[in-house]
Amino acid sequence: MDNKFKNLNNILCLVFLICFFSIINISCSKNNTNNSPDEFNNSSTESQNGIQIKSEIINRDGNNLEIWSAEVEPSKRSISLVRASNQLTGSETVSEVAIREKAIFAMNGGFFKIFNEKSLQLSNKYLDSFHLGTHYSPYYALPRYSLKIENNWYGVNSVFHDVVGWNSNINEMNFGKISVVPALSFFNLDKSKSDQLNLTAVNSLSFKNATIVYTKNWKKSIQFPNIGYLLKYDFEQNKIVETFDLSKILNQKDRNMNVNDKVILIYFYSFNKKILFQNIQDLFLDFEVQTLFEQDNIDWKNMDFIVSGRPQLIRNGRILTPFPNSNFHLNKFPRTAMCKLNNGNVLFLTLGDAELMDNIKDGASILTWAKILLEKGCKDAINLDGGGSATFYYDNKLRNKQDPLQERHVSDVIIVK
Numbered sequence: 001m002d003n004k005f006k007n008l009n010n011i012l013c014l015v016f017l018i019c020f021f022s023i024i025n026i027s028c029s030k031n032n033t034n035n036s037p038d039e040f041n042n043s044s045t046e047s048q049n050g051i052q053i054k055s056e057i058i059n060r061d062g063n064n065l066e067i068w069s070a071e072v073e074p075s076k077r078s079i080s081l082v083r084a085s086n087q088l089t090g091s092e093t094v095s096e097v098a099i100r101e102k103a104i105f106a107m108n109g110g111f112f113k114i115f116n117e118k119s120l121q122l123s124n125k126y127l128d129s130f131h132l133g134t135h136y137s138p139y140y141a142l143p144r145y146s147l148k149i150e151n152n153w154y155g156v157n158s159v160f161h162d163v164v165g166w167n168s169n170i171n172e173m174n175f176g177k178i179s180v181v182p183a184l185s186f187f188n189l190d191k192s193k194s195d196q197l198n199l200t201a202v203n204s205l206s207f208k209n210a211t212i213v214y215t216k217n218w219k220k221s222i223q224f225p226n227i228g229y230l231l232k233y234d235f236e237q238n239k240i241v242e243t244f245d246l247s248k249i250l251n252q253k254d255r256n257m258n259v260n261d262k263v264i265l266i267y268f269y270s271f272n273k274k275i276l277f278q279n280i281q282d283l284f285l286d287f288e289v290q291t292l293f294e295q296d297n298i299d300w301k302n303m304d305f306i307v308s309g310r311p312q313l314i315r316n317g318r319i320l321t322p323f324p325n326s327n328f329h330l331n332k333f334p335r336t337a338m339c340k341l342n343n344g345n346v347l348f349l350t351l352g353d354a355e356l357m358d359n360i361k362d363g364a365s366i367l368t369w370a371k372i373l374l375e376k377g378c379k380d381a382i383n384l385d386g387g388g389s390a391t392f393y394y395d396n397k398l399r400n401k402q403d404p405l406q407e408r409h410v411s412d413v414i415i416v417k
Helices: 002-035 094-101 366-375
Strands: 040-048 051-060 063-072 079-083 105-108 112-115 140-143 147-149 152-155 161-166 174-188 193-198 211-214 229-234 239-245 263-268 280-291 305-309 312-315 335-341 346-351 378-384 392-394 412-416
Touching: 051 366, 063 105, 063 392, 079 147, 079 305, 094 105, 094 392, 094 412, 105 335, 105 346, 140 152, 161 378, 174 312, 174 378, 305 378, 312 335, 312 366, 335 366, 346 366, 366 378
Parallel strands: none
Antiparallel strands: 040 051, 051 063, 063 346, 079 412, 105 392, 105 412, 112 140, 147 152, 147 305, 161 174, 161 305, 174 193, 174 280, 211 263, 229 239, 229 263, 312 378, 335 346, 335 378
């Protein structure tokens, strides 16, 4: 009996030791996984002609991050920008644009501001349909910086800002920093140029201290404030047909004005150049585009597509540090980016799950985001609008959000066909 008990005891001790070391080994493996910045798992790929989709989970800074990427061959696919609702006064989800345009892939584009139909800027809390049960849909989502689609500037900014631009033939993706100043040139009856007026904005609803021109891209009526002056220029008659002192128009409805193919409106917050408009026979709207990197020799003005982001993350294979110490740069937010690879292909990426955007750990800092893009072979890269706007759509499916009802309405969308 004693020998039997001893054998049983030995067996139990052996089982205990095996279990003990197994637990330690598993624990060590987990710790190694969490501490390794390069550990990838749950990776999957899909591909069609000229486009490859990849989803993966990586561990960075102690967090598991979901990345969706689309590598596009420009020689086989077309890449373009689409304005939401195909006009300025509106907004759409990425899915809505993709379905309307019959795109194989779509992703959100640049940063934007939102306004209601009374031209009042709204707080960002109204961006999402699930906030307090209130949804300004379609609110006006106007580009915060520059946005150009073919021959139309939907937004401009005179302060230097980061952009990516390309032409329809997509010979090259260009990354840089530009300033765009709209200007009105006035001509006298003898066709001589009388003056030029630099504007602060085009098609904007930020009126304070502004000089704004409204073009045919604006499809709905504009509700102007009770301060400032307004000129109405008729292209058929080649002259200013009406002037308004908005402070003297007391009825709010009478300050609603319309733009069409024949008429543009010029708004002045303060007006001290009346002499400029005497004997005007013709008017011409132009855009002066300057670049911070003259050595790049890029013709930004004649680029077919330009979308703004911030910041540019990588230039010529190097991360553009240091980044500012702001919440936007330091906090771990969902991110979106567009980059050029060394092989000439274009890579589109989203990181994090936007439906959990209130959790600042659900994403990456700008520096971590830049390092990830560098590891993926990006030669040049720019950060686009992220947070709740980060949307990855492919092959009739929304890939990075679980609930389509939480998809945000945006200003503009990048599509691939």
